[in-house]
Amino acid sequence: MKISTVLTDIEGTTTDINFVHKVLFPYARAHLPAFVRANAETPAVADCLQQVKASLEEPNARLDRVIDQLLAWIDSDTKATPLKTLQGLIWVQGYEQGDFTGHLYPDAHAGLQRWSEQGLKLYVFSSGSVKAQQLLFGYSDFGDLTPLFSGYFDTNTGQKREAEAYHNIAQAIGVPAEEILFLSDIVPELDAAKAAGMQTCLLVRGEQPDNAAGHTQTDTFDSINPGSQP
Template sequence: MVPLPVQPSVTVILLDIEGTTTPITFVKDILFPYIHDNVEEYLQKHWHEEECQEDVRQLRLQAEKDCGLHGFVPIPDVTENEAELQQVIQGVVDNVHWQMSQDRKTTALKQLQGHMWRCAYATGQVKGEVYEDVQPALRKWRGAGMKLYIYSSGSVEAQKLLFGYSIEGDLLEFFHGHFDTAVGSKVQSESYRRIADSIGCSTGNIFFLTDVTKEAQAAKEAGMHVALVVRSGNAAVTDEEKSRYPLITSFGQLTLPSAQ
């Protein structure tokens, strides 16, 4: 592996998740299918809990907004009649399946998914996947005094579940904080300036690792140091992109100033 020296000004390492710390297939092949296959069982088990009822209320409000969309699936009103209650639950299941088939990212859907994943992680039905070079690198970077943060399109809660219940154990101890798209789009440079302000440092003190060139470009425009992470299954990197960004295939390639 070709070493990639980290500039002496860097005190913070900011990490993307999908394609960077975690295989892209984890979300596509594990997390989303879990929701699709288990939403009915989850609703049956947790229906009378306040959190579940709030999830359903939010999904119903979203359904009211979606009523004009092609293939729209309504959610019947709540009832205590057992036969009708099953129709309501089935309506929620069908609505969730429809939203997922349309790749919807509604707040209501993400809220239910987050609660389902929390249960799945806590019961051991799901474990967060990370590449084998991730845990050793996190330990090395923290030991060298680096501050570590995550910036992902997935919610902060989803991030904490993935790393808190990872195949390598609880990795949350290595991170100083988490950012999601509440701070802004990952392809807009202003988002990276906001992250630096939140951390309390200059963008020039941050090294951002991602597999997405548009994210790397936005971070670079904001003044951050960047590198593209090339993993199996990630989008191919063009020759032009190779000329614009440093590439790594493993976190182990980063050489910290103290080790140079």
């Protein structure tokens, strides 16, 4: 079955992971306490704070306690959905103020442009919130690339190392899993996508990972041609 759709990860796949860990995360950490205190009553932030309290099993936790937990999650790189949502909201100001632009590998930019022109549908699946994804591509090094994409998925859809998430994505897109090519630099994510019936490709941006058998491998988008996938 021919590939009609490409689903891509961000960190380590389209984007240097150092941009996330050395630019975005420190920015969010520095601005999170003031942002949360200033916006605690707004619906989006209030909902995130309730989720943190539920995770702590402390429904009456004070705001400082919640902020401390959010900062601890940042420090431990915990992929908690309320944290990801808040980070996305904080990064809005950074992008809009021009404090940084969204890093994209040149080969990833060229590949996404090429596939879009070929008529392939492009989607994103990242542990970062949908808002954060849209910001990165909307304020990318190459300008606003959001018109290239048909949709975005985050951990609200499911965990990236569980096949159920990929089943959910295929169902949401309305495309058979066999027609979807998933790109990632993380083997367990590729394993989960493959278990859901998707075709897979490992992006090796650094060291060659272990246990990558069963997945197509490359170090550049230039060598990926979804239209010719069997």
